[in-house]
Amino acid sequence: MTRWTGLLLLALAVACSSDDGGGGSTPKPEPSLTFEADATPPGVALTLRQKELTQDRLVLELVGGSVQDLYGVAFRLSYDSTALTFTQLTAGTAWGGGAPVALGVAKTPGLLVGTVSAKGQAKGVSGKEAVLAVVTFALNERKPSALDFVVQRSALLNTSGKPIEGVGFAGGDLVLK
């Protein structure tokens, strides 16, 4: 329901928008919404990468950069709940054929609590750009907004269950261009 309402508002906004001083001129192209990832920190990092952005949804990849022996990721991601609605979190390709735990909940508006984890005696994930999870949002409104990790509540954990030290976190922004 929210998504359709958003789309209707968007259509109306497009239909009504005009900045010409008189009739007959060509309207400017509507700004397009794009996702700009924040700069990737050096070393081990947890970042967001756009996988898909359509009229009605944003799909992001949760990427582990330069990870070694990664067992699981726990994270919280803040976002503008007027612009986005969390819909789904699934495990990424980095986990291979295993059946990791992948959970995402946004009971608090604008705060995604997520996790992806191996189970039992599974080996850790290593890789330069490991896709750990895929996060899908519905677009409520085409407007600029930020997606930021809550750094103090986010961590990469190794197979010993200990946090990997020195992890950099980088979210991103939805921008109109």
Place this chain on the structure above:
Amino acid sequence: MTLRHSSLGLGLMLVSGLATATPIPRYEDLLHAQHVPALPQLLSAPLWASTKVLAIDTQLDVAPETGALTGQVDLKIEAVASVTQVSLLIDGGLKPGQATATGKTVNVSTQAYQGYTLVKLDVVPGLGVGETVSVNVAYSGTLECKTEGCYAGKPLAFLSENGAIPGVYDQDSLGGYNAWGASRSLTLSVPEGTDVVASGDRVAQSTAGGKATSKWVIPGYHSYGGNVVMMGQLASKSVAGVSVPTQVFTTAAAPSYASEMVGWMQQIVPFLDAQAGQKLPYPELKVFKLPLGWLNIFRGTAGHGLTLLSEDYASGDVAYFQETLAHENAHQWWGVLVSPTDIQTTRWLVEGLATFSQIDYAAEVQNPKVPRDEYLARRYREHWLLVKYRGDPTLPLVVASPAQIPTDSVQNTLWAYIRSSALLEYLRVVIGEQSFATLLRAWAQDCAQKLCDTADFLALLEQTSGEKFDAVFGQWVSAGAAVEPQIGFSQVGGKLRVSATGIGGATLPLELWITLADGTLKKQRVRFQGSLPVEIAEPAAVRRVKPNPRQEGMIWSRSATPADVDFDAEVDGFDVIHCARLLGKTADPSQAGGEGIWSTDLDFDPRCDADEDGVIGDSDLAVVTGAFGTLGGGAQ
């Protein structure tokens, strides 16, 4: 310290001499021996009452390889009330000869008694109150060694009380037996060329007529120390640089680990000196490595100035052999020099303290690079697992009567060693390291070679901490219960309110670890009274409130928020990953790659075992994943 009268006779104490001050049994051995070694039980009627034993002086001529011996014992006694009979226990293969006492007639009779020969000595006329007499009894024969009191053979033989050395069978609650202050001496003759090491201070040594004779003396003080004699072809190494002259003995044929033990003793002796606040009061400390395979003969014990340990304890992890050697030497204080008089109903200040010392030694000396809290928490997690899944937390550490002491060998070990040491570690956390160190030094200072018991330990605990612990002792020393508080917290107006529900009306001192939103860790000691919360001034945002995990051997705390395993009152990815990692793990001892006393998987976390079946399975993980996303506790 106050003299307290035991409510029961001391005969059982006497004959259980080798069952105290011993290393922790190995789990695999307990599985093959389902019951603690059978000890002679009290006779139905007292043989002899109201007597004080002043001295037990024994002379023996022994052939170690065959067990043939002749001996005599001089028993000096004082009658506190009228006395007409005294009894001795000797090996079943020995027979008494003539018995004499100045001014008395002593009639001797015997009876086979649970592998021993019970020698009854009727003194005519009987002793009047305050009368003192020395009774001399000769005996001879060949040792059968049906009990744990001896072993004859090559390359090593041993003797102890109730075997070749007579034990005084006394059911009186006032006197008798060395435990109540009798001095002891042993004059031992063996074939020349046979080496001898015995408990006690060696005061004489000579050779004549093909015999080597040595005399060993133990001062008169109350002690559970096992009085033991080792005989054979022995080798020894000196331990340099320690406060008391120390030697490590092995058989000449099997000197393995002698060098290692010398190095370990260079660390163990100073550790014990620091713990007791004084050096051992012996002219010499002898440490004897029993050969591999001796576990079933005699796994080790401690007596006055003599510590013995079987090499079988090295069959797994050598580091564990080392910490067990620390355990056994800790008994020089906790069991030999300081022997609580309530041994009939508890082991917590003997085996519990020695186990506590063992783990403390492992933390301080063997694992100095591991953060102390982390190491001790991990070790005491084993105690949680063992008692929760295999033991009985409702069993008091001081039981009401000896009949309540578990006879099942696993249960007995969990009661005597595991839960006892967990309570001691808990007490250390809640009064603080320094106060507890002061307490142990005071316990050694005030109670070595004196009559003390659990009540005296409580008095010292309260004195050193400045806090009352009678309610705590009432709950978990003289009574028992599984303690599973659920810790919850909230924060309003600069005040942190913490609750511990699920403890009924109990008094629960705890050290809380309070983690702020910026990661700062604060430690705060509190005392819960039943369901009443405690309030702590804390203006900064608090993320997590959890009890110091070193307390977990005794206090099995959980978060008040279901499925929250890290005590932040929320269920998020950290909780899920923690439990997902443990999927498939079990709480069983004897696991390959396990740690601790019984090789347990110390990663196992009962907080992830929702159905409490000792296995972390998919259904347990589903409980955590089902609660995932519960927020509202700490700072987000």
